[in-house]
Amino acid sequence: MSERLVVDPITRIEGHLRIEARMAADRIAQAYSSGTSVRGIETILKGRDPRDAWAFAQRICGVCTLVHGIASVRAVEDALRIELPTNAQLIRNLMIGAQYVHDHIMHFYHLHALDWVDVVSALSADPKATSELAQSISGWPKSSPGYFADTQKRIKTFVESGQLGIFANGYWGHPAYKLPPEANLMAVAHYLEALAWQRDAARLHAIFGGKNPHPNFVVGGVPCAIDLDSDSAINAAKLAQVQGIIESMLTFVDQVYVPDTLAIAGFYKDWGTRGEGLGNFLCYGDLPAGGLMDPSGFLFPRGVILNRDLSTLHPVDLHDQSQIQEFIAHSWYDYDSGNDQGLHPYDGETNLEYDGRGGVKPPYRQLDIDQGYSWMKAPRWNGKAVEVGPLARVLMLYASGHAQTTELVEMTLGKLDLPVEALFSTLGRTAARTLETKILVDAMQGWYDALVANIKSGDTSTFNPRLWEPSSWPRQARGAGFMEAPRGALGHWIVIQDGRIANYQAVVPSTWNAGPRDTHEQPGAYEAALQDNHQLADIKQPIEILRTIHSFDPCIACAVHLTDPESGGELQIKIS
Amino acid sequence: MATPIPEKTLGERLRDHGLSRRGFLKLCAATASMMALPASMVPRIAAALEQARRPSVIWLSFQECTGCTESLTRSHAPTLEDLILKMVSLDYHHTLQAAAGEAAEEARLQAMEANAGEYLVIVDGSIPGPDANPGFSTVAGQSNYDILMETVEHAAAVIAVGTCAAFGGLPQARPNPTGAMSVMDLVKDKPVINVSGCPPVPMVITGVLAHYLTFGRLPDLDAYGRPMAFFGQSIHDRCYRRPFYDKGLFAESFDDQGAKEGWCLYRLGCKGPTTYNACATMKWNGGTSWPIESGHPCLGCSEPSFWDGGGFYEPVSVPLTANAGTLLTAGAVGAVVGGGSAALAKHGVKKADAERQPVTIDELEQTQ
Numbered sequence: 001m002s003e004r005l006v007v008d009p010i011t012r013i014e015g016h017l018r019i020e021a022r023m024a025a026d027r028i029a030q031a032y033s034s035g036t037s038v039r040g041i042e043t044i045l046k047g048r049d050p051r052d053a054w055a056f057a058q059r060i061c062g063v064c065t066l067v068h069g070i071a072s073v074r075a076v077e078d079a080l081r082i083e084l085p086t087n088a089q090l091i092r093n094l095m096i097g098a099q100y101v102h103d104h105i106m107h108f109y110h111l112h113a114l115d116w117v118d119v120v121s122a123l124s125a126d127p128k129a130t131s132e133l134a135q136s137i138s139g140w141p142k143s144s145p146g147y148f149a150d151t152q153k154r155i156k157t158f159v160e161s162g163q164l165g166i167f168a169n170g171y172w173g174h175p176a177y178k179l180p181p182e183a184n185l186m187a188v189a190h191y192l193e194a195l196a197w198q199r200d201a202a203r204l205h206a207i208f209g210g211k212n213p214h215p216n217f218v219v220g221g222v223p224c225a226i227d228l229d230s231d232s233a234i235n236a237a238k239l240a241q242v243q244g245i246i247e248s249m250l251t252f253v254d255q256v257y258v259p260d261t262l263a264i265a266g267f268y269k270d271w272g273t274r275g276e277g278l279g280n281f282l283c284y285g286d287l288p289a290g291g292l293m294d295p296s297g298f299l300f301p302r303g304v305i306l307n308r309d310l311s312t313l314h315p316v317d318l319h320d321q322s323q324i325q326e327f328i329a330h331s332w333y334d335y336d337s338g339n340d341q342g343l344h345p346y347d348g349e350t351n352l353e354y355d356g357r358g359g360v361k362p363p364y365r366q367l368d369i370d371q372g373y374s375w376m377k378a379p380r381w382n383g384k385a386v387e388v389g390p391l392a393r394v395l396m397l398y399a400s401g402h403a404q405t406t407e408l409v410e411m412t413l414g415k416l417d418l419p420v421e422a423l424f425s426t427l428g429r430t431a432a433r434t435l436e437t438k439i440l441v442d443a444m445q446g447w448y449d450a451l452v453a454n455i456k457s458g459d460t461s462t463f464n465p466r467l468w469e470p471s472s473w474p475r476q477a478r479g480a481g482f483m484e485a486p487r488g489a490l491g492h493w494i495v496i497q498d499g500r501i502a503n504y505q506a507v508v509p510s511t512w513n514a515g516p517r518d519t520h521e522q523p524g525a526y527e528a529a530l531q532d533n534h535q536l537a538d539i540k541q542p543i544e545i546l547r548t549i550h551s552f553d554p555c556i557a558c559a560v561h562l563t564d565p566e567s568g569g570e571l572q573i574k575i576s
Numbered sequence: 577m578a579t580p581i582p583e584k585t586l587g588e589r590l591r592d593h594g595l596s597r598r599g600f601l602k603l604c605a606a607t608a609s610m611m612a613l614p615a616s617m618v619p620r621i622a623a624a625l626e627q628a629r630r631p632s633v634i635w636l637s638f639q640e641c642t643g644c645t646e647s648l649t650r651s652h653a654p655t656l657e658d659l660i661l662k663m664v665s666l667d668y669h670h671t672l673q674a675a676a677g678e679a680a681e682e683a684r685l686q687a688m689e690a691n692a693g694e695y696l697v698i699v700d701g702s703i704p705g706p707d708a709n710p711g712f713s714t715v716a717g718q719s720n721y722d723i724l725m726e727t728v729e730h731a732a733a734v735i736a737v738g739t740c741a742a743f744g745g746l747p748q749a750r751p752n753p754t755g756a757m758s759v760m761d762l763v764k765d766k767p768v769i770n771v772s773g774c775p776p777v778p779m780v781i782t783g784v785l786a787h788y789l790t791f792g793r794l795p796d797l798d799a800y801g802r803p804m805a806f807f808g809q810s811i812h813d814r815c816y817r818r819p820f821y822d823k824g825l826f827a828e829s830f831d832d833q834g835a836k837e838g839w840c841l842y843r844l845g846c847k848g849p850t851t852y853n854a855c856a857t858m859k860w861n862g863g864t865s866w867p868i869e870s871g872h873p874c875l876g877c878s879e880p881s882f883w884d885g886g887g888f889y890e891p892v893s894v895p896l897t898a899n900a901g902t903l904l905t906a907g908a909v910g911a912v913v914g915g916g917s918a919a920l921a922k923h924g925v926k927k928a929d930a931e932r933q934p935v936t937i938d939e940l941e942q943t944q
Contacts, residue, residue, distance in 0.1 A: 007677040008716045011670045014642045016715055037713035037720075039639050040753030041746065049887045055875060056883070059746045062643020062775060106649075114674045120611045154661065159611055162604065162625035163632075163665040169683045170674030172611055195657050199650050203864040210867030211860035212650065213643040213775055216875075218830055223872035225836040232817075232838025232869070241864075332711070352753065354711040362710045364717040463831035546676055557641045 004366060005536075007545055008036070012111040014063040015556025017514065019545055020367060021530065026539065031523070031530035032369050033514050035376040035560040038332075038352065045504040049470070050076045050496050051219045053504065057492060058214055060506060061558040065213040066099050066205065067485035068492070068506065068558070074292065075481025075492040076219045080473055083291065085461040088221035090451040091208050093287055094242070095215065096483070097444040098204040101249045103486045104390075104437045105201075105257055107553045109187075109194035112430065115547045116264055117187040118177040119167055123156055125181035133182045137263050140255040142193065151189040171541040178267040187264065190256055197252050204245045207238050221463030226455060234462075239452065246444050253441045261434040262415055265427055272418050275426030275548040277528030280384050281305040281392035282512065284316065284491065286484035287443065299443055300484045301396050304381060308424055310399040316381070318480040318491055321346065326377040326507065327518040330369075332357045333377065340519045342380060345493035345505040346478060350377075375560040378518040379507050387525040388488025388512045389552060394432035395423065397439070404442070408435045426529070429551040470499035485509050487555050510559035513552050526552060600625075630662075631789070632691040633698060634684055634727060635669040638720040639713050639747045639756055640701025644738035645671045647775035651782040652862040659782060663789055664696075670715075681716050684727065692730040696788070699724065699759050702740040702747045706762075708755025724762060733767040733794060734759060737781055739877060742770035742801070749883035760801060769794055770801040774877035777854050778861070780806045798852070800880065806858075811848035811874050814856035817841065835871055845889040847876030 005028075008018035016037040022030040045056050053076065058069035070092060077084070084092075127149035134143035159167075171177075179187070202212040208224050209215025216223050227233035285295050285302030295302045303313035317323055325342030328335060334353040335343065343349060355361075358371020367373040378385075386392075397405035412431055413420060422428055467473065473496065481492040488509030495503035515524040523531065529548050536544050604622040608615065637645070649656050660666045666673075667687035668680070675683050687695060703720045704712040710719035728734055736759040739745040747756035760768045771784050784803055787795045795803040812818065820826070820839040827834035827841055840846070848856075851874050855866040867874055873889070876882040 006717075009670055009676065009680055011673050011676045011680050014671065016637075016713065018716075036715065037639055038754060039747040039756070043751065043753045044746065044749045044883075049889070052888045055888060056746065056749075059641050059643070059774065062641040062646050065643060065646065110649075110672065119674070120613070123613075158661050159613070160617070160620055160624050161630070162607055162621045163630050163667075164607065164611065165660055165665045165667055166669060166673045167611075168667060168673070168675060168686075169679040171679075192657055195649065196655065199652060199655070199862065202650055203861045206861035206864040206866075206870070208870060210865055210870035210872050211855075213646040216867055216870065216872035218872065221830060223830055224870045225831050227836035230836050230838060233836050233871070352709075352712075354709050359709075359711040362714050362717055362719040363722070364714075460836075461831060463829070465829050465831070468829070541679075542677070 005539060005542060006366065007542055010546070010549055010554065012114065012550060013554040013556065014061060014558070015554065015560070017554050017556045019530070019549065020369065021545065023539065026536050028530050028534040028536070031527045032367065032373055033516060033524060033526040034367055034374040035514060035556045037556070038375040038560050040352070042504045042506065045501050048501050049499070050494060050501055053494065053501060054217050054219070057506065060508070061555055062213045063555055064099065064103060064485050064487060064558065066095055066209070066215055067483060067490055069215070069217045070096065071481040071483050071490050071492040071506070073217050073219045073481070074483065075479050075494040077479070078481055079477040079479025079494055079496055080467050082220050082464055082467050085221055085464055086454050086459060087226060087451060087462050089288065089291070090447050090454065091222045091224070091462065093447045094444055094451070095205055095208055096287065097440045097447065098201065098245070098249070100440045100486050101253065101437055102198055102201045104433050105194055105252065106198050108257060108261070108434070109191045111553065112550045113187055113191055114170060115543060115550055116177070116268060117179060118172055118184050119155065119170065119188055120172040121177065121179070121181045122152065122185035122188045123159065125152060125185035127152060127185070130182040130185045134186050138255045138259040142189070148185055148189060151192070152185055155188060171543045174541055174543050175537050176543050179264065183263060183267070187260065190260055193256070197248070201245060201249055204242060207242055208234070218463065220465065220468060224462060226460040226462055228455070243448060246441070246448055249444070250441050253437055258434055258438055261431060262412065265416055265431060268427060269416060269418060271427040271547065272422030272425045274533035275529045275551060276424040276428070277532040278385055278387050278525050279306070279308045279424070280386040281395055282316065282381050282386040282388050282489050283392050283396045284318065284482040284484060284489040300393050301400050303396055304386065305392070305395055305399065306384070310395065313396065313399060318482055323382055324379065324491070324507065326379045328377050329519040330371070330373055330516040331377045332359050332372040332375055345491065345507055346495065348505045374516040376511050376515045378515040378524060379512050380518060385518070385522045385524055385528070386512060388509045389429070390433040390436050391423070391429040392488060393484060394436055404439055405435070408438060426548045426551045433553070473499060487553050487558070488512060508558040510555045514554055514556065514559050630665040632687045632695040633664045633666050634687055634695055635666065635698045635700070636724060636727060637670050638699065638701035638703045638724070639754065640738070640740055642671055643775040644700040644781070647778045648781050650778040650861060652779065654782050654786055659785065664785065688727065688730060694732050697728050697731040697734045698737055699734065699741040700737045702744050702756035702758060703762060704754050705757040712754040721762070724759070728763050728766055731766055733769065734763055735769045735771060735784065736760065737771045738776060739772045739774045739882070742772040743880040745774065746883055767794060768801055769797065769803065772800070772802055772807070772878040773853060776878070777806070777858055779858055780854050802852070806854040807852045807878065809852065811851045811853055811856050815848055815868060816856070817868060830871065841868060841873040843891040844873045845887065845891055846873035847882070847885070848874040851876040851879055853878040
C-alpha cells in the first residue's frame with residue numbers, strides 16, 4: 001500500500017471527517033472520504049414513542065439544527081396521514097428559511113472563507129482603498145475608512161499578542177491565496193460582523209421554537225399557539241419581531257453576502273473548472289405552498305439530473321424500494337443478507353462491525369481502503385452516485401425555468417464572465433449556496449405575509465390534535481419524512497408498531513456527498529470532486545483539498561448513523 | 577484547590593519549562609514567519625508574549641453534534657468575538673480553527689507544551705470508554721479516549737460542555753451502542769465542571785468562563801458538578817407560568833385555550849419540576865424566549881439520563897428508572913417528584929444523596 005496524503009481532522013466543518021488521497025506527482029489520482037465517529041442514534045430510537053423521535057433525531061446535528069426535527073415529525077405525519085394546519089406549515093417554512101439563511105452565511109464566513117481569505121494579508125491593506133472597494137460593490141453602511149482602520153487595528157493587536165488562537169498554523173501566505181490585501185481586510189471585517197449578525201438572526205427560531213440551537217417541534221403542528229389577545233402566545237409584538245429579523249436577513253444577504261461572494265469569486269475563476277466530478281444531482285424538493293403530498297407546489301422542485309443533462313429531470317419516489325438504497329461494501333457495517341447488495345431504508349439491516357470489516361486499530365496512519373474505511377454508508381439512486389445540496393437545487397431550479405433563479409444565475413455568470421459549465425465546479429457550488437440564500441430570504445417575506453393574512457382571516461390554529469393519542473393510531477404504519485436541508489436531500493424512514501418505533505433510519509445529505517465507494521467501486525461525491533482536476537501547489541499545505549471539501553459544507557455527525565432493525569417477519573410491514 | 581488563572585507570563589512559563597531565551601526568541605521568529613510578518617516584528621512579539629496572559633483553551637470535540645459550539649456562538653455577552661480575541665486564546669477548536677490536519681494537531685500539542693499545568697480543556701461530546709472499540713470515534717487516527725487522557729494530563733481544569741460530555745447524553749441513552757461515557761466518568765484527577773444542557777444556554781457557557789477569568793477560580797458546584805449560579809434552581813421554581821400550576825390551571829393539549837393563555841404545561845409532560853437550569857431566568861438567544869414561553873414543555877435536557885426518563889409528553893412523567901436512587905425534592909407544591917436518574921458519576925460525593933447540596937471543587941477533590 002503506497003503512502004497517501006492524509007488530512008485529518010478536516011476542520012471548519014461539523015463532525016469528524018478524514019480525507020486520504022493517492023497522489024500522482026502533484027495531482028490527486030484517487031481520493032477517499034471517511035467519517036471517523038459513530039453514535040448509533042437510530043438504534044437508540046427503537047422502542048420509543050414516535051412523538052418523541054424528533055428530539056432524538058434533531059441531535060443528529062446541532063449545526064443544521066432543525067432539519068432532523070422537521071424530517072422526523074414529517075415521517076410520523078406521513079406514516080399516520082396527519083394533515084397540518086396552514087399556520088403550522090407556514091411557520092415551519094419560515095423556520096426552515098431562517099435555518100438556510102443563518103447556516104449558509106455562517107458557512108461562508110466562518111467555515112469556508114479562510115480557504116480564500118488570507119487574514120495576515122489584511123494587515124497590509126490600505127483602509128481608504130478598502131473603503132473604496134467596499135463602497136463600489138455595496139451600499140452596506142459599515143464601509144468607512146475609519147471603520148476598516150479600526151478593524152485592522154483590532155487584528156493587528158491580536159496578531160502582535162503572539163497568541164494566535166484559532167488562526168494559529170493556518171496556511172497564511174500560501175500562493176493559492178489571490179485576494180488583494182484590501183479584499184482580505186473587507187472579508188475579515190465581514191467575518192466578525194457575520195458573527196454578531198447571526199446571533200440576532202437565530203432569534204427567529206427562539207420565537208417559534210423556544211430556543212436555538214435545537215428549537216422545539218411537535219408532531220401535528222408547531223408548539224407555539226397564536227392568540228392576538230395573549231401575552232404568552234404569538235401576538236402582534238412577536239410577529240413584529242419576526243418581521244424585523246426577516247428584514248435584517250434580507251439586508252445582510254443583499255448588501256454583504258451576495259456582493260462578497262461575487263467579489264471574492266472574481267479572483268478565483270480558475271475554480272470554475274474543477275471540483276464537481278459526478279455530474280449527477282438529486283433533490284427531494286421542499287417548501288410547500290400547500291401540503292407535502294403535492295410536489296408541484298414546492299419552491300424547490302423534486303428530481304434527478306444525470307450526466308449534467310439539464311434537459312431531462314428524472315422522477316424520484318422515496319417509497320420505491322428499488323430507487324434509494326444504501327451500500328456498505330466499504331463501510332464498517334455488516335448486512336446479514338450479504339454485504340454486496342443495496343438495501344432500501346425500510347428494509348435496512350445494519351450492525352456495527354469495525355474490526356471484522358477492515359477497521360484499522362487506532363492509533364493508525366492509514367485506512368485500509370480495500371476494505372471498510374468509513375462509518376458512512378454509500379447511498380445510491382437507481383445504483384448511481386449523486387450529489388445533493390445547493391448546487392443540485394440551483395441546477396434543478398435553473399433547469400425547470402424558475403424565473404428568479406435564471407436571472408440570478410445569468411447575473412452571476414455575466415459578472416464573472418464565465419460559461420454555464422462553470423456551475424459544475426467548486427466555485428459553482430459555493431456560488432449556488434449564495435444564490436439560493438437570496439431566493440429563500442425573498443420567499444420568507446412571502447410566507448410571513450401569508451401567515452399574517454391567514455391570522456387576519458380568523459384562522460389561528462397551529463396544531464392538529466386528531467391523531468395525537470397513540471390509541472388512535474393503526475397497529476402498524478410506516479412513512480418517509482423528507483426535506484431539503486441546507487446541505488441537501490434528507491430522508492427519515494420510520495416503522496411504527498403498537499405505538500412504538502420498530503425501525504428508524506435516516507439517509508442524510510452528507511451521507512450522499514461524503515459516503516465511500518460502493519460495491520461497484522463508484523466513488524461518492526466528495527471523492528469524485530477531489531479526483532476532478534486537483535493539482536496541489538504544496539503537498540504539505542493542501543489548501544486545495546479544503547476548498548473543494550468545504551464547498552460541500554460537510555456535516556459528518558449527520559452523515560454517520562446506523563440502524564439495527566430486528567430481523568424476522570414481524571417487522572416486514574406492508575402498507576398498501 | 578481554587579484553580580488560579582496563570583500568574584506567570586507565557587515567557588516565564590516557557591523558561592520554567594526549560595526553554596532558553598534563545599529558544600524563546602526562535603519561537604517568536606516562528607510565529608512571525610507563520611503570520612508572514614517581517615523579521616523586524618520578532619522583538620515586538622517577544623515583548624507581547626512576555627506579557628501574554630490570555631489563558632490557553634483547548635476545545636476537544638468527540639461524539640457530538642456541534643450544537644454546543646453553535647450555542648457558544650449565540651452568546652450575547654461576552655460575545656464569541658470578545659472571548660477569542662480578548663479573553664482567552666482558543667488554541668484548538670475543530671469548528672473554528674483555520675488550521676487542518678497535521679497543522680491542527682500541532683496547534684494542540686504546542687498549546688499543551690507552552691501552557692502545561694495552566695490550560696483549560698473544554699470537551700463537548702461523549703467518549704467511547706476504555707472498554708469500547710477505540711475505532712468507534714477517532715481524530716487523526718487516534719481514539720477519543722486517548723486524546724482526552726493525553727490532553728487533560730497537564731490541564732488546570734476540565735469543563736464538560738453539554739449533556740453528552742457532562743453525563744453521557746444521547747450516545748449513552750439505551751442501549752448505548754458505542755459504550756459512550758462522560759468526562760467525569762473518565763477524568764478522576766482534575767477538577768471537572770459540568771455545564772449541561774442540550775445544548776447549554778449560550779450565556780451559561782460563556783458565563784462559566786467569565787467567572788473563571790474574572791474571579792480567578794472555578795465556581796461552586798452542585799451535586800452533579802454544575803455551577804450553582806446557573807443550575808441552582810429548578811425551571812419550575814423560576815417559571816413565569818408557575819402561578820397557574822399553583823391555581824391548578826393546565827393546558828391539556830397544544831393549541832387549546834389554556835395553551836393560548838399561557839397556563840402550566842405540566843400535563844403535557846413538562847419536566848420543569850425536576851430540571852435545574854437557567855432557561856427561565858436567562859432565557860435564550862438574547863432573552864428572546866425559552867421553550868416554555870414558546871409553548872413546548874421542558875424536556876429536562878440538563879439532567880443526567882433525561883433521554884431515558886420516560887416519554888417527553890407523558891404527564892407527571894418521572895424518571896423513576898434512577899440508577900443511583902438519587903431523588904431530589906422539587907419545589908412542586910405538595911409533591912415530591914423524582915429527578916436525576918444517573919449515578920453521581922462515581923465522584924463519591926455522598927452527602928448529596930439525600931438532598932441537593934452544593935459541593936465545591938475542594939470537596940470534590942477531597943472525596944477522590
